[in-house]
Amino acid sequence: MYQHSTQLSRHQQSVLSIIERVCSCVSVVGSGVVIATFVSSREFRKPINRLIFYASWGNLLSNVATLIAESSLQDSPHGALCQFQGFMIQWFLPADSLWALAMAYNVYLAFFKHYDTRRLGMLEWKYVLFCYGVPFIPAFVYLFLSSESRGKVYGDSVLWCWVSLQWDFLQIAVFYGPVWFIILLILAIYIRVGLTIWRQRRELRKIIRPTFELATDTTVSGDVDLHGTVQPVPLDSFRRHSTRERSPTSTPNSSHRIISPDVWSTQNHAGLRNAPPGTAVSVSSNVSPTASTSISHHNYDLGRSGAYTSPASEAYYKYALLFFAALIVTWVPSSINRVYALAASNHYVFGLSCASSFALPLQGFWNSLIYITVSWHAIVTWFRHVGNQARRTSSATLRPLKSSLRRLSRD
Numbered sequence: 001m002y003q004h005s006t007q008l009s010r011h012q013q014s015v016l017s018i019i020e021r022v023c024s025c026v027s028v029v030g031s032g033v034v035i036a037t038f039v040s041s042r043e044f045r046k047p048i049n050r051l052i053f054y055a056s057w058g059n060l061l062s063n064v065a066t067l068i069a070e071s072s073l074q075d076s077p078h079g080a081l082c083q084f085q086g087f088m089i090q091w092f093l094p095a096d097s098l099w100a101l102a103m104a105y106n107v108y109l110a111f112f113k114h115y116d117t118r119r120l121g122m123l124e125w126k127y128v129l130f131c132y133g134v135p136f137i138p139a140f141v142y143l144f145l146s147s148e149s150r151g152k153v154y155g156d157s158v159l160w161c162w163v164s165l166q167w168d169f170l171q172i173a174v175f176y177g178p179v180w181f182i183i184l185l186i187l188a189i190y191i192r193v194g195l196t197i198w199r200q201r202r203e204l205r206k207i208i209r210p211t212f213e214l215a216t217d218t219t220v221s222g223d224v225d226l227h228g229t230v231q232p233v234p235l236d237s238f239r240r241h242s243t244r245e246r247s248p249t250s251t252p253n254s255s256h257r258i259i260s261p262d263v264w265s266t267q268n269h270a271g272l273r274n275a276p277p278g279t280a281v282s283v284s285s286n287v288s289p290t291a292s293t294s295i296s297h298h299n300y301d302l303g304r305s306g307a308y309t310s311p312a313s314e315a316y317y318k319y320a321l322l323f324f325a326a327l328i329v330t331w332v333p334s335s336i337n338r339v340y341a342l343a344a345s346n347h348y349v350f351g352l353s354c355a356s357s358f359a360l361p362l363q364g365f366w367n368s369l370i371y372i373t374v375s376w377h378a379i380v381t382w383f384r385h386v387g388n389q390a391r392r393t394s395s396a397t398l399r400p401l402k403s404s405l406r407r408l409s410r411d
Contacts, residue, residue: 008158012350016159016357017069023361024066030368031056031063043378044371047117048103048319052371054128055099059364062092065160066361072161078152082161083143086154089162090139091132094175096363097182098131100327103320104186110313111193138174158341158348159357165346172342176335183331186324193317319374326366333359 008016034056038044065088072082106123109115142153142163155164163171333355341348372379 008348008350008353012353013070016353017071019354019357020066020069020159020361023358023365024063027059027362027364027368028063028067029365031060031364034364034368034371035060037375037379037382041378041382043381044375046374047106047120048316048323049371049374050121050124051099051103051106051127052323052367052374054124054131055096055367056364056371058092058095058099058132059367061088062095063361063364065089065092069160073156077155077161077164083152083154085161086157086163087139087143089160090142090154090175091135093360093363094135094179095131096330096367097179097327098134099127100320100323101182101186102127102131103323104189107193107313107317107320108189110316111196142170158353168342168346171338176331176338179331180335183324183327186327190317190321190324197314197317319370322370322373323367326363326370329366330359330363 034053038049038053065085068081068085072079072085076082106115106120109120146152150166151164153163153167153170154161155166157163157165157171163175333352337348337352337356340352
């Protein structure tokens with residue numbers, strides 16, 4: 001029987017195999033929940049959920065390989081089961097990092113190119129080809145690559161059958177290296193977006209504070225005063241107002257309506273919240289034409305430069321960050337384990353190997369948690385719908401029985 005070429009004992013290898021299989025089962029359940037709910041209801045088909053749905057298929061197929069664990073190495077490290085396991089791991093494990101890159105690219109397009117949901121959806125088929133096509137190339141080539149001194153590429157890699165220790169330089173050059181390059185690229189995108197959001201909010205406060213003070217000093221019919229907290233404004237609102245301001249058919253009154261219910265909202269004053277819709281418009285109509293024109297020009301410059309983004313874009317950014325955090329949690333333990341092993345001439349530490357066995361198979365589980373977080377309202381609604389259907393079904397089933405009992409009681 002084949003013996004592992006590491007310093008891990010047989011018992012330690014069995015423990016690693018158990019960890020891999022348990023975590024893989026948890027991940028399979030999570031991926032199954034994502035796929036089942038996404039297919040069953042349109043309520044789950046939000047933009048970020050669509051990418052998680054596509055990524056879940058790769059998570060599911062990679063777990064097929066991790067469930068095999070060390071069984072592929074029992075008889076021979078070059079058998080058909082070993083080659084299949086190595087091929088699946090090399091193909092689908094790194095695909096998750098590419099899906100994280102696709103999400104980051106969507107964030108970039110939404111913030112800086114003003115892509116809407118429809119335009120982002122048109123890119124999805126390209127993402128599928130990219131995220132699953134790129135890692136397929138080396139995975140397929142490795143099936144046929146071998147040498148007299150090293151043997152086949154797929155072989156014993158301690159945790160399972162993957163790129164063998166004789167080809168350990170490929171582990172860094174074609175697997176861990178590209179994954180960490182992608183992670184750093186994603187991090188750069190999110191840092192830029194985060195700085196942009198911070199600058200937008202700072203500039204927005206500078207612009208709307210004087211506008212708000214000007215409006216509070218204006219007398220409104222009924223002596224209504226404005227108090228409250230100014231909220232961020234979607235980019236589309238500024239664009240609508242700037243378009244009116246630039247339109248050749250616009251009138252002075254249309255310029256005054258730059259300050260409108262679309263431009264601010266209040267949280268702390270109940271009277272304003274319950275005031276009639278015309279209140280804010282009457283406020284804007286009392287603002288001097290000079291002040292209103294100044295505000296409209298400033299807002300137009302901001303809208304034209306893309307200085308303000310919609311709350312939906314910021315929400316997408318936050319959930320994409322969660323996906324990126326899951327990517328970090330998945331790859332840090334495994335990367336540390338591999339780098340240490342290469343530096344120590346393929347000497348593996350049992351603790352690091354346990355962390356790697358725990359983290360890598362859980363990709364699908366972490367992604368399913370993000371999916372549930374994004375879709376929590378839809379999940380609650382779905383459960384209510386299922387409960388209502390179950391009650392209606394039970395009621396319809398019991399109705400004939402109740403009728404029969406009534407007839408018997410009458411007789």
